[in-house]
Amino acid sequence: MILYSADAARRFCSNKQERLGQTALSLFRTPTLRPNPFNHRLGTSVAVAGNTAVSGAPMFDGTGNGGVGAAYVFDTEAGNTPFDFDGDFKADISVFRPSSGVWYIQASSNNTYALQWGIATDKLAPADYDGDGRTDVAVWRESEQIFYILNSADNTVRIENFGLPGDQLTVGVWDGDGRADLSVYRAGANSTFYYRGSANNSSGNITFQLWGTAGDKPLPGDFDGDGRFDMCVFRPSDQIWYIRQSSTAQLRFENWGTATDKFVPADYDGDGRTDLAVFRNGVWYIRQSSDNQAVYLNWGLNTDTLVPADYDGDGKTDAAIYRNGSWWILNSSNGSASASQFGVSTDTPAASAYLQ
Ligand SMILES: [Ca+2]
Ligand SMILES: [Ca+2]
Ligand SMILES: [Ca+2]
Ligand SMILES: [Ca+2]
Numbered sequence: 001m002i003l004y005s006a007d008a009a010r011r012f013c014s015n016k017q018e019r020l021g022q023t024a025l026s027l028f029r030t031p032t033l034r035p036n037p038f039n040h041r042l043g044t045s046v047a048v049a050g051n052t053a054v055s056g057a058p059m060f061d062g063t064g065n066g067g068v069g070a071a072y073v074f075d076t077e078a079g080n081t082p083f084d085f086d087g088d089f090k091a092d093i094s095v096f097r098p099s100s101g102v103w104y105i106q107a108s109s110n111n112t113y114a115l116q117w118g119i120a121t122d123k124l125a126p127a128d129y130d131g132d133g134r135t136d137v138a139v140w141r142e143s144e145q146i147f148y149i150l151n152s153a154d155n156t157v158r159i160e161n162f163g164l165p166g167d168q169l170t171v172g173v174w175d176g177d178g179r180a181d182l183s184v185y186r187a188g189a190n191s192t193f194y195y196r197g198s199a200n201n202s203s204g205n206i207t208f209q210l211w212g213t214a215g216d217k218p219l220p221g222d223f224d225g226d227g228r229f230d231m232c233v234f235r236p237s238d239q240i241w242y243i244r245q246s247s248t249a250q251l252r253f254e255n256w257g258t259a260t261d262k263f264v265p266a267d268y269d270g271d272g273r274t275d276l277a278v279f280r281n282g283v284w285y286i287r288q289s290s291d292n293q294a295v296y297l298n299w300g301l302n303t304d305t306l307v308p309a310d311y312d313g314d315g316k317t318d319a320a321i322y323r324n325g326s327w328w329i330l331n332s333s334n335g336s337a338s339a340s341q342f343g344v345s346t347d348t349p350a351a352s353a354y355l356q
Helices: 006-015 017-023
Strands: 045-049 052-059 068-075 093-097 102-106 112-116 137-141 146-150 157-161 182-186 192-196 207-210 231-235 240-244 251-255 276-280 283-287 294-298 319-323 326-330 337-341
Touching: none
Parallel strands: none
Antiparallel strands: 045 052, 052 068, 093 102, 102 112, 137 146, 146 157, 182 192, 192 207, 231 240, 240 251, 276 283, 283 294, 319 326, 326 337
16 A cells, blocks of 8 residues: 555545545444444545555544544546546547557656557547556557557557447446446447446456437447446437436436537536537537536637547546647646647547547
8 A cells, every 4th residue: 555646636535526435435444433434524544556545534433432443445447537648647648640550649747659559540449448547549440340459557459359330439438447348339220339348247248228319429428427438329300418327227318519519528527427518619518517507618610620638637628629730728727728739630639539
């Protein structure tokens, strides 16, 4: 156990407090203690090792007994900062160059590096498949229906058949173990989400669920904040997001955006839940899950590539655009703008991989 990693502690104490509280588990507790000695507050000391964080405090149980206390153990859900290749909880500016198959990554904690992975026609599928908290470079080759993944934890290669031509990538953590699962959406009259869960699934079973119909756009995300992707489609004909929340299997229907918008769902307010969000004519229309308020951000042009991600590492997704090798980021932490040059006009930014 190592003491107090500032980033990990910040992450679970502030941004994810509510969600982690739901899954908190008592480490040690005497029968005389009240059921929740912290009264829903976190403890006075914190330790972090790998993906596990422990928060604990001594306490008195009100009957004069001393020397007792309680601790909560949390899974910090490594990998839930998308496009963070170096694992410092900040998304990294990064592009794929189709002509050479090279990924260029400007790691926020370190140096820029290049890595050859994939060919021009591949679809980018970066995600944290091995659960070490760092995004893995990965592509899906539609012609072969194969995922090529370079595991960041040990540099091993994972090659796995999944999907069919015409599928859309919906990679994310579907089973709640913090590791991204191979996943696609197959559109049709009976549209279906498919994923191969990484948790307790040595036989490689595929989970699938009918959801949506022809013309719908798949927009999965963790709308209820339980650490699992929820199935979601946007239906252009009625402009409704159809969400099936993984925590309760409850359905949620929300009107937000129009058929011609670009869709940028992400966690902009940092409460651990995906927010409904669209981009139209330079404006980001975000409906914050924390308070249901609408937020409008003027950022970018219709011709830009949208690259929302948490570049400043405050747990909130930043509005950001990519334009011919220029990156323009609106930092949520302080409202400042960052501009930088990285990539060329024909590159594909990694953070655009799953956008519709
Ligand atoms: Ca990073
Ligand atoms: Ca990884
Ligand atoms: Ca969920
Ligand atoms: Ca949110």
